[in-house]
Amino acid sequence: MMRILLFLATNLAVLVVAGITLKLLGVDRFTGQNHGSLLVFCAVFGFAGALVSLFISKWMAKMSTRTEIISQPRTRHEQWLLQTVEQLSRDAGIKMPEVGIFPAHEANAFATGWNKNDALVAVSQGLLERFSPDEVRAVLAHEIGHVANGDMVTLALIQGVVNTFVMFFARIFGNFVDKAILKNEDGHGIGYFVATIFAELVLGILASIVVMWFSRKREFRADEAGAQLAGTAAMIAALQRLRAEQGLPSEMPDTLTAFGIKGGLKNGLAGLLMTHPPLEDRIEALRQRRG
Structure with a gap:
């Protein structure tokens, strides 16, 4: 709160x-x-x-999260990350954004930027360490969906x-x-x-x-875009993994809460001021899409 x-x-x-x-x-x-x-x-x-x-927004995001931009990949994991974002961006019809990794144990990611062809997509170190490649790809697709939809x-x-x-x-x-x-x-x-x-x-x-109402609506749209780009099953699996880690403290700066992939813990009156809908609702929406 x-x-x-x-x-x-x-x-x-x-x-x-x-x-x-x-x-x-x-x-x-x-x-x-x-x-x-x-x-x-x-x-x-x-x-x-x-x-x-x-x-x-990009400058603030880099500074506040200590995001390190991948200009020249140093490991095969960074190479895979760049190639995955490049492919997803191409499929979404946008220019490839900058790609970065920020040092946080929590599993999270965000996208920001003043237009869809000059954006930044970043993922946490914790997400890369604990999520499967398909789940990471789904999270990246979700963030690319935000960019392609012009949500920022x-x-x-x-x-x-x-x-x-x-x-x-x-x-x-x-x-x-x-x-x-x-x-x-x-x-x-x-x-x-x-x-x-x-x-x-x-x-x-x-x-x-x-x-906040619009922020919650755009999460459903980004999930839909992520499902189209990475597959519905992978998007559901990524959200389920996020739900399993929901009790962990967040390390995302407050100014970037609305741009992260996870959030939304409360219903009722408090739910009106949440940037994200509950993960259960997002998972159910994707299940109905698949059905």
Whole structure:
């Protein structure tokens, strides 16, 4: 749960900082009653953070996971990894991404990058050591599926949209509290700022539910792509192996949780804020596909 709280805190902090920036630049003063102008400024700030994160995603991923890019394979295992990714990429119709290995005992993998022809696919050392070649290939196919589906770009755009409307409606709410309830007619008072920050926090959590819903949907699509590229039986076997190791602590940085292959331990209300659906649901979806 700490992972989700950190994710939400990061996004909410971005919104609050953007709000303070709008105030310092005087944007709030000039767009308080002009909803069209306010929406434009909120869109600029709402999309800026999401797009910057997207463009530096490969660099951040390499740094945070200590991923070592395989430029020249030194072992037959690295040679096999490059050849497998090259074949899967060709079958998926995308340019071969960079391939790397990150030092983690847990079995995990991720894909990131600002477009499908300039991506990074990395797997953990633990996954390579404990998974069979067919299972590793299925995991790689899943990640290639994310890249081919353009999931990184789509997730960034959705985050930009929800950030925009969180900032927009929070300011409308703040203006309503300031003018209609507190009867302040002399610019923006303290009521406006308190109400705006409160609304950003509440709306930010609700917006995160929308983003997490898309994140869970894209996992099913990536599993489907992985099954098409590597075979349904291999994809199911890889997910079953991940489920067997589900109790092990995760070493994936919080910023990359949504881009890893495993996750999703809770149902109910907590499940609304999970980046991944439960592995049992993903396995069952693939079994129905095979049937």
